[in-house]
Amino acid sequence: MTEFLNKISIYDQLSYIVVGGLFYSFFDYDLSFFGLDLKRITENAFGIAVAVYFLGHVAQAVANQFIRENKDSYTQRECDILNEIKQNFGIKDYSDKEAFGICYMWALANDKTAHVETMNARYGLYRGWFVVLFLQSVFYLCLILKDAIHKQYDVRFLVGLAFTVPIGFLMKKRSKRFYQNIADKTFQTFIVFKKNAT
Numbered sequence: 021m022t023e024f025l026n027k028i029s030i031y032d033q034l035s036y037i038v039v040g041g042l043f044y045s046f047f048d049y050d051l052s053f054f055g056l057d058l059k060r061i062t063e064n065a066f067g068i069a070v071a072v073y074f075l076g077h078v079a080q081a082v083a084n085q086f087i088r089e090n091k092d093s094y095t096q097r098e099c100d101i102l103n104e105i106k107q108n109f110g111i112k113d114y115s116d117k118e119a120f121g122i123c124y125m126w127a128l129a130n131d132k133t134a135h136v137e138t139m140n141a142r143y144g145l146y147r148g149w150f151v152v153l154f155l156q157s158v159f160y161l162c163l164i165l166k167d168a169i170h171k172q173y174d175v176r177f178l179v180g181l182a183f184t185v186p187i188g189f190l191m192k193k194r195s196k197r198f199y200q201n202i203a204d205k206t207f208q209t210f211i212v213f214k215k216n217a218t
Contacts, residue, residue, distance in 0.1 A: 029137070029141075030134075030137060030138060030141045031137065031141040031144055034141040034142060034144060034145040035076065035080060035141055035145055035147075035148055036073055036076030036077060036080065036144075036148075037073060037076055038076075038145060038148075039075075039079050039080070039145060039148030039149060039151075040071075040072035040073055040074065040075040040076025040079065041072050041076075042149060042152050043072075043076065043078070043079050043148075043152045044068070044071055044072045044075050046152060046155075046156045046159075047075065050159055053163070058071070076148065079148045079151045079152050080144065080147075080151075082155075083147045083148060083150075083151045086151075087147060087150075087151075087195075089199050091117055091120075092116065092117055094116055094120075098203070098207060099116065101207050101210065101211065102116050102120060104210075104214070105120075105122070105123045106119050108214065109122055109123070109126075120203070120206070123206055123207075123210055124202070124206050126210070127205070127206045127209040127210060130209060130213055131205070131209045135205045135209075136205045136206055136209060139198050139201040139202045139205050140198075140202050142194075142201075143201075143202060146191045146192075146194040146195035146198060147191075147195040149188075149191040150188050150191040150195055153185075153187055153188030153191060154184075154188050156180070157181060157184040157188060160178075161181060163177045164177045164178065164181065
């Protein structure tokens, strides 16, 4: 397992496998209410691994559709750095967003500390966890409403909702923080390399 994990990127590990693992656990729990056993469907370790990886991609796909980070808003200091980036790479006609994308790819290739890649992986992790927890919150809410219609009461669903909503909110805040950290580390990498080159 360790040899396998060493062959895939940290982004795959955190954003797909870890996120997919949480999604798989919740999904397996949810299916039990319908008399289904996800483990019986996947049968073995390989099947579970594929399901986890697939569900991680589903979570990120959902996030791409509904979570829109503001990629066109920069502080004055960041705009000044972006102008330096455009001049340094000879891309003066590029937009700020395009120039940042070029610098981000450059930073990934030149960041020996791997801070940029790590921040991006953690952003994907927290963003994915937010989506999974949000979907699970919706499931708990549906179960609570169904019970209310039939005048029943199950404390498990209330506890589950009380857990997934605040934790999901915290994951959303964490994802925003690490999204900003990606930009910070990208700019810092550019500044350090430029200073060392002079």
